[in-house]
Amino acid sequence: MMKRKNYWFLFAILLLSLTSLSPSLDFDYNNRLNDTKDPSRLLYPDSPDQATNQEPIQITVQLSTEEFAQLELKNKSFMQGTGIQVELSNIPLDDPNKLFHSLAIGEGPDVMLVNSEEVYSLATKGYLLPVESYQTHSPESSALSSLLSLMEWNGYQWGIPYDMDPYVMQWQSLVLETLGFKEPPRTLLDWSDLLVKVQESKGKYLLAMESKQPYGLVALMDQVGGDITNPEEEPLNWIEQALPYMYILDNHVEESEGIALEDIPLVISPYSTAALVQEEGMLLELSESVYASHPILLRSRALAVSSHSSLPEQSAEWIAYMTSPNVEMERFRATHHLPVVRSLYNHSTFVSVDLSITLNKLLENSSDLNMNAIQKKDLSTLTTYINQLLKGSITKDEFKEYMKNGEDLKPK
Template identity: 40%
Template structure:
């Protein structure tokens, strides 16, 4: 009888253990299902051991000719390394919006090549990685200091510069010599002497400026030694006297302006450096000047492009390898030859290493280490105001006082009788 009781108790115990085991399995299965669901909604990055089957995805914001050159350089990179890189271009004016919308939904590229002033806002938005996180040593560290300032935020560098395309003042030496002037004026009295010589040219204009182009306006003022954001009284007076000697040109008439410059109908022209380089390759004999002090104080005017690595990338090392190839000395020379844009590596302007560029580019202040920057550029903060105010002033439709009041943020209200 006792043995039967033992068997009965053993059977009950076995059933209890079996039931408990099934209950635990149900709980674990439910947990695993939820975990898989979470992982599908929030995919995890691949482990370092996973093979890279997909190409590096790159998005650029370039014109057609520059995009074709980048594709050619990328073909060389892929042939050399075996790494596949897929490049998509967004030439549209709203490229920044398109790019950030893709990044917001997790569909961004691995690498971006965008306008350098975009880098800080992309960093603030959390869209890109600091350079230090994926590239321990970079050619970007040898870049022009003013360019690097555009790429810094919160104590880190967020982009690697590719080029710069600042506006320059272009002239032909022969045109100045016929006026009895040995070289382009620096500032102040020299410009007054040039204006006096200009009086003998009768109906000919002195300088051509792209119509409505604020970058060209700022360059003209910078070459004359005038601070666009806070000009001196003497500077504005000189600019006022120059207004009658300006010829404003539309984009469709730029080639006519080049012809006028060659025929001494014009003496000077303000254009992007890339345009000056391309034109000089056709005819030669051009000289140019960058208003360096203006660019040191306002780096955004250098109009460069920079690479950035997306915070979403799963292949930062491969992205860094591609960027390093595109920013090497050899690639910088190829890019400059093809696009006319200027390199950003300091060493390419030192020791005659940049002699392949014609006309030669002489830099001094931009090659010096940058002083610690504590405030943003006043001109950049007032850029929209400057764009409108400078256009009205240079067209002779406002006074020196009105220009100053507008830039100070309190323009005079005009009455209906004025």
């Protein structure tokens, strides 16, 4: 009889336990049902739960005022759609080392926007997480393979391409015609003829470009039939002869003062700058071959996650949103920085309406990427030598010697 009472007592306790648990089970189940009715959960199915998103992601970029304003708009849309909080920080353009200093003392952001060529250095210093550690699914559309190659080191990918802004040749057709040219020169002989015509016409300048970035001379060298990584004598001779007729700027071409760029046959500048000032009768040309062969010379940017980030999943979601095809396209229309999502270039309307250059070689899946010649010679050192060549501080022979034995030479 005593044992039966104990059984009833235990049964009563068990019944009470089940009764107390059932409301929470129902609440949890109903919450999951409600989640599926939330549009933001359908749009971002991999989002961490809203309750875990109170700590904001720290994002550091280095953008112009106009670009940063555009990023803030897209970031607001991201936060509204996901519930993930984000704090954006914009480093002044004249303080490029601030981010690296913060990373060195362990105070860097969760996500950073950097120049693509900096990804390798940041990865080798241990500042970045490999993409494979936080990217849980394949992106909707892959980036250009030439840019992805810049993100790779030690068998891993360390960054995700964000945008690109290659240097282009901007020809003033009317000025060319006054020199007897109906179209831009195509051979070294044509370039020599153009230089002679400028000399005979007593024209002050043949071309304008900046000297503190290597990309302008890279584009010019390719057009005159040379390779910056292995410059030959004849193209270098032309560069040296043309130097007195080059308008060399320390800063960006758009910041030039005291000269009418529209009176110069050729201006070499980033595509985003050329697209802003392009008028009827102007021709834009992209040195596709050199960029396809040497991706590190293709001016581009990438997003990367810091190795000390405590929010890698949320950071990955922010990156996925900012590099999605729709956002890339909106950014292109607002800033003229070219998208890196390959699928966008498959649409004829995009190519024919918005672009005045071709990207056929860059769109190819090339496995023959010749990056070693530039990687062995630090890009910043190459920039120093190009600046010195354009300013007349070194001769073409000294420049050629550097490109052969760069590791043994020091800039003046």
